[in-house]
Amino acid sequence: MENRKIARLGREVSVVGLGCWQLGADWGEVDENDALAVLHAAADNGVTFFDTADVYGDGRSERLVGRFLAERGDVFVATKMGRRVEQVPENYVAANFREWNDRSRRNLGVDTLDLVQLHCPPTPVYSSDAVYDALDAMVEEGRIKAYGVSVETAEEALTALARPHVASVQIILNCLRLKPLERVLPAAVEAGAGIIARVPLASGLLSGRYTADTKFAENDHRNFNRHGEAFDVGETFSGVPYEVGLEAVERLRGLVPSGQTLAQFALRWIIDQPGVSTVIPGARNAEQAQANTAAASLPPLSAEAQAGVRETYDELIRPLVHDRW
Secondary structure, three states: OOEEEEOOOOEEEEOEOEEOHHHOOOEOOOOHHHHHHHHHHHHHOOOOEEEOOOOHHHHHHHHHHHHHHHHHOOOEEEEEEOOOOOOOHHHOOHHHHHHHHHHHHHHHOOOOEOEEEEEOOOHHHHHOHHHHHHHHHHHHOOOEOOEEEEOOOHHHHHHHHOOOOEEEEEEEOEOOEOHHHOOHHHHHHHHOOEEEEEOOOOOOHHHOOOOOOOOOOOOEHHHHOOOOOOOOHHHOHHHOOHHHHHHHHHHHHOOOOOOOOHHHHHHHHHHOOOOOOEEOOOOOOHHHHHHHHHHHHOOOOOHHHHHHHHHHHHHHHHHHHOOOO
C-alpha cells in the first residue's frame, strides 16, 4: 500500500483508506460482525486511515471502530463532529465542541483523537475566528492531535485552507465531480494540507452494479435522499440525477483496462490526481474492502483514460453539478 505524507498532520496515511459511514447507518442494515470483518480486512490489506463520524448511526460507527481500534491499535482514526444538532452557526461554540469531543472519545475508547473534522457545518462557520480558536484550544488541551474540515463546496474548502492549522480538507471528488481539481487540490498542495477524497464511487454508482431497476432499502439514503430530502443532495450519487449517472457509467465502462473493475478504475482515477492524500471508499463486506485496496497497486491510468473521464464529465455531468458545489 502506498502511503502519502500530510505535512500539516505530520504523518503518512494509506492512499486508500476506509470510510465508515456504511458501518453506522443510512446504507441499509450492516451486521455487527460484518462491520468488524470490513475493518479488519481493510487493515489486513494495508489501510491505516479510517474515517468515521459521531452522527453515523448516532455513534454506532464510532463504537465499532473503537472496538476494532482496541484490537489493532496501529491505525489512524479520523472522526467528525457537528451534525447531531440543529445546523445553525450558533451551535458551533467551544462548549459544544468539548461535549461532542467527550462523546467521541468515549465511543472510540481513546484519550486523544487523531483528527477531528467539522462535519459540513453551515458556511459561515468556516470563516469564524472563534471556531478556530476553540479548535486550537482543544489541541493544546490534548483532546485532539489535529483538526480539519469536511466541506460541501470548493469555496468552503478554500476558506478553510487559508487557516494555518487546518490539517486536512475532506471533499467529494470522483469521476462525476471534478471541480475540486481546479483550485482546491492546488491550494491544499501549497498549504501542505491533506485532501481526503470522499464519496469516491458516487454512492456506488461507479461500481457499475446498479441499473434503472435497482431498488434501495427504505433506510438507505440512496432511496430517501435522492432529491436532498434529508441532507445535501450532493452526498447522494454526488448530486447527479440517477439516470444521467447510469449513462455516464456506461461510457466510463469502456475506458476500464482489462483485469480491473469499474470501481477500481474510479478509485485509481482519484489516486492519480495531484494533491490527493487518501481516498475513503466504504464497504459492506470484507470482499469489497479488499477489492478497494487493490486500486492502490494498479498502474496509473493512461492519458487516454484520463481524457475519457474528462470528456464524459464535460458532456453529461458538468452542466448539472459543476456550479452547485
